[in-house]
Amino acid sequence: MIIETSTKRKTYYEELSEKGYSRRDFMKFCTMIAAYMGLQSSGVAQVAEALKTKPRLPVIWMHFQECTCCSESFIRSSHPIVADIILDKLSLDYTETLMAAAGHQAEEAMHKTMKEHYGEYVLCVEGSVPLGADGVYCMIGGKSSLDILHEVADGAKAIICWGSCASNGCVQAAKPNPTTATPIHKIIKNKPIIKVPGCPPIGEVMAGTIVHILTFGTLPALDSIGRPKAFYSKRVHDSCYRRPYYDAGLYVESFDDENAKRGYCLYKVGCKGPSTYNACGVMRWNNGVSFPIQSGHGCFGCSEESFWDNGPLYQRLPNIAGFGIEATADTVGKVALGVTAAGIAAHAVVTNLRKGKMIDNLISEGKESEQQLKED
Amino acid sequence: MTRIVVDPITRIEGHLRIEAEINNGKITDAFSSGTMVRLIEEILRGRDPRDAWAFVGRVCGVCTTVHSLASIRAVEDALDITIPPNAELVRNLMFCAQNVQDHVIHFYHLHALDWVDVVSALKADPKKTSEIAQSISHWPKSSPGYFSDLQKRLTKFVESGQLGIFANGYWGHPAYKLPAEINLIGVAHYLEALEWQKEIAKVHTIFGGKNPHPNFLVGGMACSISLDDASGINAERLAYVGKLLKDAQQFVEQVYIPDLLAIAPYYLDWGAIGGGLGNFMAYGDLSTSGYRDVGNYKFPSGVILNKDLSKIHEVDLRNDSEVEEYITNSWYEYAGGDGVGLHPWKGETKLKYTGPKPPFDFLNTEDKYSYLKTPRWKGHAMEVGPLARMLVGYASGRPEFKEVVDYALSALNVPATALFSTLGRTAARGLEAKLVAGWGLEFYDQLINNIKNGDTRMANTEKFKPETWPKKAMGVGHTEAPRGALAHWIVIEDQKIANYQLVVPSTWNASPRDKEGKPSAYEAALKDTPVHDVNQPLEILRTIHSFDPCLACAVHLYDEEGKHINKVKVL
Numbered sequence: 001m002i003i004e005t006s007t008k009r010k011t012y013y014e015e016l017s018e019k020g021y022s023r024r025d026f027m028k029f030c031t032m033i034a035a036y037m038g039l040q041s042s043g044v045a046q047v048a049e050a051l052k053t054k055p056r057l058p059v060i061w062m063h064f065q066e067c068t069c070c071s072e073s074f075i076r077s078s079h080p081i082v083a084d085i086i087l088d089k090l091s092l093d094y095t096e097t098l099m100a101a102a103g104h105q106a107e108e109a110m111h112k113t114m115k116e117h118y119g120e121y122v123l124c125v126e127g128s129v130p131l132g133a134d135g136v137y138c139m140i141g142g143k144s145s146l147d148i149l150h151e152v153a154d155g156a157k158a159i160i161c162w163g164s165c166a167s168n169g170c171v172q173a174a175k176p177n178p179t180t181a182t183p184i185h186k187i188i189k190n191k192p193i194i195k196v197p198g199c200p201p202i203g204e205v206m207a208g209t210i211v212h213i214l215t216f217g218t219l220p221a222l223d224s225i226g227r228p229k230a231f232y233s234k235r236v237h238d239s240c241y242r243r244p245y246y247d248a249g250l251y252v253e254s255f256d257d258e259n260a261k262r263g264y265c266l267y268k269v270g271c272k273g274p275s276t277y278n279a280c281g282v283m284r285w286n287n288g289v290s291f292p293i294q295s296g297h298g299c300f301g302c303s304e305e306s307f308w309d310n311g312p313l314y315q316r317l318p319n320i321a322g323f324g325i326e327a328t329a330d331t332v333g334k335v336a337l338g339v340t341a342a343g344i345a346a347h348a349v350v351t352n353l354r355k356g357k358m359i360d361n362l363i364s365e366g367k368e369s370e371q372q373l374k375e376d
Numbered sequence: 377m378t379r380i381v382v383d384p385i386t387r388i389e390g391h392l393r394i395e396a397e398i399n400n401g402k403i404t405d406a407f408s409s410g411t412m413v414r415l416i417e418e419i420l421r422g423r424d425p426r427d428a429w430a431f432v433g434r435v436c437g438v439c440t441t442v443h444s445l446a447s448i449r450a451v452e453d454a455l456d457i458t459i460p461p462n463a464e465l466v467r468n469l470m471f472c473a474q475n476v477q478d479h480v481i482h483f484y485h486l487h488a489l490d491w492v493d494v495v496s497a498l499k500a501d502p503k504k505t506s507e508i509a510q511s512i513s514h515w516p517k518s519s520p521g522y523f524s525d526l527q528k529r530l531t532k533f534v535e536s537g538q539l540g541i542f543a544n545g546y547w548g549h550p551a552y553k554l555p556a557e558i559n560l561i562g563v564a565h566y567l568e569a570l571e572w573q574k575e576i577a578k579v580h581t582i583f584g585g586k587n588p589h590p591n592f593l594v595g596g597m598a599c600s601i602s603l604d605d606a607s608g609i610n611a612e613r614l615a616y617v618g619k620l621l622k623d624a625q626q627f628v629e630q631v632y633i634p635d636l637l638a639i640a641p642y643y644l645d646w647g648a649i650g651g652g653l654g655n656f657m658a659y660g661d662l663s664t665s666g667y668r669d670v671g672n673y674k675f676p677s678g679v680i681l682n683k684d685l686s687k688i689h690e691v692d693l694r695n696d697s698e699v700e701e702y703i704t705n706s707w708y709e710y711a712g713g714d715g716v717g718l719h720p721w722k723g724e725t726k727l728k729y730t731g732p733k734p735p736f737d738f739l740n741t742e743d744k745y746s747y748l749k750t751p752r753w754k755g756h757a758m759e760v761g762p763l764a765r766m767l768v769g770y771a772s773g774r775p776e777f778k779e780v781v782d783y784a785l786s787a788l789n790v791p792a793t794a795l796f797s798t799l800g801r802t803a804a805r806g807l808e809a810k811l812v813a814g815w816g817l818e819f820y821d822q823l824i825n826n827i828k829n830g831d832t833r834m835a836n837t838e839k840f841k842p843e844t845w846p847k848k849a850m851g852v853g854h855t856e857a858p859r860g861a862l863a864h865w866i867v868i869e870d871q872k873i874a875n876y877q878l879v880v881p882s883t884w885n886a887s888p889r890d891k892e893g894k895p896s897a898y899e900a901a902l903k904d905t906p907v908h909d910v911n912q913p914l915e916i917l918r919t920i921h922s923f924d925p926c927l928a929c930a931v932h933l934y935d936e937e938g939k940h941i942n943k944v945k946v947l
Contacts, residue, residue: 065412065414066437067434067435067436067437067438068436068437068438069434069437069438069440069588069589070437071437072437072438072440072588073437073588075570075573075574076573076574076577076587076588077574078574133727133729134733134734135734136729136731136733136734137412137413137414137727137729138411138412138413139411139412139734140411142732142734142735142736142737142738143734143735144734144735147734147735170434171414171416171419171431171434172414172415172416172419174419174431175419176418176419177419178415178418178419178727179413179414179415181414199434199589200437200588200589241607242607254837254840255593255595255596255598255600255834255835255837255840256596256598256600256833256834256835256837257837260598260600260602260608261600261601261602261604261605261608261832262602262605263602263605263606263607263608280586285581285585285586285587286574286577286578286580286581286586286587287574287578289578289581289582289616290581290582290585290586291585291586292584292585292586292591293585294585294607295581295582295583295584295585295590295591295598295599296585296597296598296599296600296608297584297585297591297593297598297599300430302589308419308431312423312424312426312427313424313426313427313430314424314426314427314840
């Protein structure tokens with residue numbers, strides 16, 4: 001699918017140089033984005049070329065049943081140019097959250113984009129849409145969010161669902177889902193849809209997804225449930241720096257115990273890393289500062305479908321067949337999603353005890369050496 | 377008569393709508409309505425109380441952390457769990473980071489454009505701008521070259537015809553009073569604040585793994601202190617936090633406060649507009665000797681009635697005749713009928729929408745008109761937020777509060793009565809950020825000291841397992857969110873949540889009228905606000921924004937025939 005815009009506007013590179021960024025800054029940004037997208041180094045040139053020559057892509061960003069954590073995550077993107085590219089100059093023709101007061105002008109801007117770029121603009125959606133009671137549980141300007149979604153999706157080339165709300169309903173869709181909060185793909189069936197789940201998604205993942213579209217004029221490669229493969233093809237468990245402890249059977253037994261202080265695996269205190277597909281272990285959060293596991297709390301799977309109903313946060317994941325390290329989202333995704341903790345026997349951890357003993361020994365040897373040094 | 381419709385923000389920060397009437401250039405009546413609901417209270421029923429913090433954290437991603445904090449405190453209160461001092465300090469540090477970040481973002485990105493004319497900045501003299509900047513602050517980015525470069529970029533930006541987020545503002549409106557040079561400083565700091573806010577959020581990432589929505593834990597915090605491990609809270613992590621806090625204090629002291637004091641003198645007439653109720657309430661927070669020791673909070677708790685600063689009334693969140701929620705004008709039903717007020721422990725959340733079927737132009741404000749319930753304290757409507765906190769601190773005679781408030785009053789040469797206004801509310805937020813940034817560093821030093829003294833405890837897990845709990849338990853947890861007093865009430869039965877109720881700042885401030893027809897804070901503050909031009913209701917944005925509504929609101933203007941003449945998006 002090729003996305004082109006018909007209007008003659010400045011290219012990204014022209015815009016950036018006018019904003020005072022050097023060519024070096026520009027290349028640094030392209031390199032970073034290429035890396036995010038999992039491209040080989042040859043991809044950097046493609047990114048740079050695309051950003052130098054492509055005209056702007058019109059984007060409309062809507063808010064429905066949400067908490068705005070996705071927008072907030074977005075403005076935490078680590079690279080300053082990310083904010084520039086996406087927030088203000090280069091693509092956002094309409095966003096209720098970010099544009100200055102301009103009611104009927106804002107409305108006009110949206111309708112102008114919808115008309116002039118019919119079939120060309122990208123629609124970003126933050127939030128789910130409540131279908132209960134004829135849509136009265138979310139109304140904006142006296143209209144139901146359902147009517148607004150249909151209206152604005154009509155001329156969209158593609159739809160990006162930011163976060164778990166738009167991708168799978170998130171917290172308001174948790175049982176009993178009193179407002180019938182519904183993800184976008186269950187309402188709009190005739191458009192290409194990209195899901196970028198997470199509560200919120202990592203800011204750079206959001207930026208990377210958009211930049212892929214800008215760069216290549218195509219949607220990124222998606223997995224079987226519509227998520228960009230670049231960010232959602234690995235389990236948190238498989239890119240976790242604490243993984244060796246899991247394999248060795250060294251676990252935190254309760255929060256803040258001695259094993260927690262040693263940074264052991266959080267599986268027994270409820271970590272959902274083994275059933276969660278996301279880039280947290282690789283990219284980490286807020287410019288790579290940390291991620292939940294690094295800060296001592298298990299992953300609770302916020303990018304997975306119906307994660308709020310997949311058993312209590314602190315309950316150990318039950319054993320699920322097909323959970324080898326080689327399993328991919330495509331084969332495991334659907335199995336994992338159907339699992340609830342209820343009624344499943346606690347799973348006996350298969351461990352490499354010898355490895356566990358070895359690591360334990362190494363640690364105690366280290367402590368002995370340290371003691372030795374002090375005594376010397 | 378012109379009818380105005382403001383359409384923002386959920387219960388906490390989503391979609392809120394305000395309908396108001398304008399007569400002879402002034403607002404004579406206003407109605408506030410929440411138009412989005414998710415019913416998180418109902419979703420929580422029957423779940424594990426230890427998980428509640430994660431669910432309610434998702435109430436708001438802007439003031440992320442505050443609901444999680446209130447929630448774990450409610451559970452700890454119910455189960456009688458005392459947390460280690462370090463966990464208390466880490467929670468305080470996260471509170472301070474959140475408060476300062478939220479206030480700076482609010483001032484620059486949500487409120488400043490009501491006062492700062494971006495287009496006027498194009499006419500500024502960079503040399504003069506630099507002189508003004510250097511006369512009010514030591515902030516290093518202040519050379520003529522810096523402002524001249526910025527102005528060139530801004531000029532190109534405007535000439536491109538693509539104003540991005542600055543598009544279609546009310547630039548040139550006569551209510552903008554700042555000299556071009558101060559407008560240019562405002563624009564420069566708008567952009568600098570956008571960069572800075574990403575940094576202070578990292579305090580949450582270090583202790584809670586991510587931002588927005590960092591992780592919390594019933595019984596303490598999950599981030600173990602571990603000086604001998606690369607993945608724990610170690611010397612490197614602590615030094616990082618210290619640097620972030622120091623940078624935050626510098627930003628507040630050298631950018632935010634000087635800007636506030638440079639802008640305010642041009643808008644002193646706003647010291648007599650938008651005052652509203654005159655009743656203020658704070659629950660207090662930031663303990664120095666344990667959350668249960670209310671007397672030792674940095675933010676004292678208390679109620680002020682009718683602007684009377686000589687008397688502080690005590691607040692008791694457990695007393696079932698103090699905080700009560702009414703639904704006379706809300707789309708809910710109570711088993712006991714519409715006239716009763718319920719204490720949150722006995723609270724009911726049963727939806728019953730009786731408003732017009734969308735699409736509609738107006739709500740029927742004679743009847744139920746909002747998804748927000750109407751909370752009252754002993755029957756009184758209350759304003760909560762930074763202004764309430766600063767006034768309660770001031771009226772309690774706390775030296776730190778007196779010092780910053782008196783400093784601002786004398787710098788602006790205005791009487792104390794100017795605090796009860798749109799300007800006072802905006803100034804109080806800045807003064808609070810100044811206090812909180814300083815307190816953050818105090819808590820940081822205490823944390824380091826504790827660790828030095830050998831105390832590395834971060835969680836108390838004695839009662840983490842449900843089998844240790846009583847058959848029935850009730851708790852309340854409170855905090856001071858950036859936008860005001862916040863409390864969660866929980867009832868736990870058979871190890872599960874039997875009832876959960878949140879009464880949040882926006883519920884106090886933005887709720888509909890009560891059964892006696894008395895307005896809440898927004899409705900009261902909008903009354904008598906002047907509106908120079910109904911097509912550009914900048915003044916409404918000023919008063920509404922002074923309360924810090926998190927998100928875009930849409931204001932619709934109608935003429936007498938109800939013909940739609942304008943719609944305003946409020947940031």
